[in-house]
Amino acid sequence: MxxxxxxxxxxxxxxxxxxxxxxxxxxxxxxxxxxxxxxxxxxxxxxxxxxxxxxxxxxxxxxxxxxxxxxxxxxxxxxxxxxxxxxxxxxxxxxxxxxxxxxxxxxxxxxxxxxxxxxxxxxxxxxxxxxxxxxxxxxxxxxxxxxxxxxxxxxxxxxxxxxxxxxxxxxxxxxxxxxxxxxxxxxxxxxxxxxTPDEVIESVPGTIAAMPIRPRDSRSSRTWRRGNTFRVWDPDGQRENGEAPDLEDAVIALMLARDERRERSGEVRHG
The missing domain is CATH 3.40.50.300 (P-loop containing nucleotide triphosphate hydrolases)
Incomplete structure (x- = not known):
């Protein structure tokens, strides 16, 4: 459209x-x-x-x-x-x-x-x-x-x-x-x-960890602040049983994953 x-x-x-x-x-x-x-x-x-x-x-x-x-x-x-x-x-x-x-x-x-x-x-x-x-x-x-x-x-x-x-x-x-x-x-x-919300959350590759301070060794484009803590997305991380982000973190990670795919393909983002 x-x-x-x-x-x-x-x-x-x-x-x-x-x-x-x-x-x-x-x-x-x-x-x-x-x-x-x-x-x-x-x-x-x-x-x-x-x-x-x-x-x-x-x-x-x-x-x-x-x-x-x-x-x-x-x-x-x-x-x-x-x-x-x-x-x-x-x-x-x-x-x-x-x-x-x-x-x-x-x-x-x-x-x-x-x-x-x-x-x-x-x-x-x-x-x-x-x-x-x-x-x-x-x-x-x-x-x-x-x-x-x-x-x-x-x-x-x-x-x-x-x-x-x-x-x-x-x-x-x-x-x-x-x-x-x-x-x-x-x-x-x-x-x-x-x-479903659970299915969207499960579709996120890797893991999302909560940190009290911004980790120095993390990639800045994969780190964001939420409230008083920081979130770090690791697309290659292995999720433990019962460990899952909530929908807000999942949506942010999905957006970051799309941005990285675009960067690899050389696609220009408009908006």
Missing amino acids: HLGGRRALDAVTVDIPRGEVTAVVGGDGAGKTSLLGALAGRVPIADGTATMPAKTDVGFQPSTSGVWRDLTVDENVEFVGSAYGMSSALLADRRERLLGPAGLGDVGGRLGGQLSGGMRQKLGFCLAMLHEPRILLLDEPSTGVDPVSRVELWRMVAEAAATGTAVLLSTTYLDEAERAHRVLVLEDGGVLGLG
């Missing part, structure tokens, strides 16, 4: 199983938003295919929350409901089922622009789920919200999957991705890893 003359996604293939949460992770420019936009029909695909149900069976929440700031909470709900041709009775039922548990049941008269960041993201989620879609696409729904709202958003995501909805969400938080059924790791529009 191309955007602005450059390839935004290259040979990215992902299934979105019903009843599961698939998390898409990667840095800025990795292709997360492009992927969700293409699947939602908002970004044209130059080549390849995206097999999706009808748009009426797809719910989409953009990174901007999808809430109209100059409309009240109730007006946002009514506007989206009318767009899907929902009856008044069905809309009232869905409003109660979604907004009540999200802590939005008593703020119907408040403008979307007057909501806190967390409340606005939760309302955007409710709007995307209002018509009971088969597939739910969420673009970084928890970015920039407070920790409590992050927990509540993930509860809502998990409940949506439990009802049989196929959920694909992008996130910058790898601790969130570890809760997903599957993880798609993107970098520069390409796939670095795909599978």
Whole structure:
């Protein structure tokens, strides 16, 4: 897929199983938003295919929350409901089922622009789920919200999957991705890893060790700081039974491994 003359996604293939949460992770420019936009029909695909149900069976929440700031909470709900041709009775039922548990049941008269960041993201989620879609696409729904709202958003995501909805969400938080059924790791529009969190971790070659100080004999490009410690990736290391990095370290190591492959092949990295 191309955007602005450059390839935004290259040979990215992902299934979105019903009843599961698939998390898409990667840095800025990795292709997360492009992927969700293409699947939602908002970004044209130059080549390849995206097999999706009808748009009426797809719910989409953009990174901007999808809430109209100059409309009240109730007006946002009514506007989206009318767009899907929902009856008044069905809309009232869905409003109660979604907004009540999200802590939005008593703020119907408040403008979307007057909501806190967390409340606005939760309302955007409710709007995307209002018509009971088969597939739910969420673009970084928890970015920039407070920790409590992050927990509540993930509860809502998990409940949506439990009802049989196929959920694909992008996130910058790898601790969130570890809760997903599957993880798609993107970098520069390409796939670095795909599978369960454990499968992605197991795909990292070698070992990752935690050190209290930066080791002098380590290769600097294979060392990074995390909190108060340093991580050292050894692609030739032999992992002991039960020894494995977490998803955050695994993703960093996969990125380093790709960079080294590019250096060996003389490939120039763009981005």
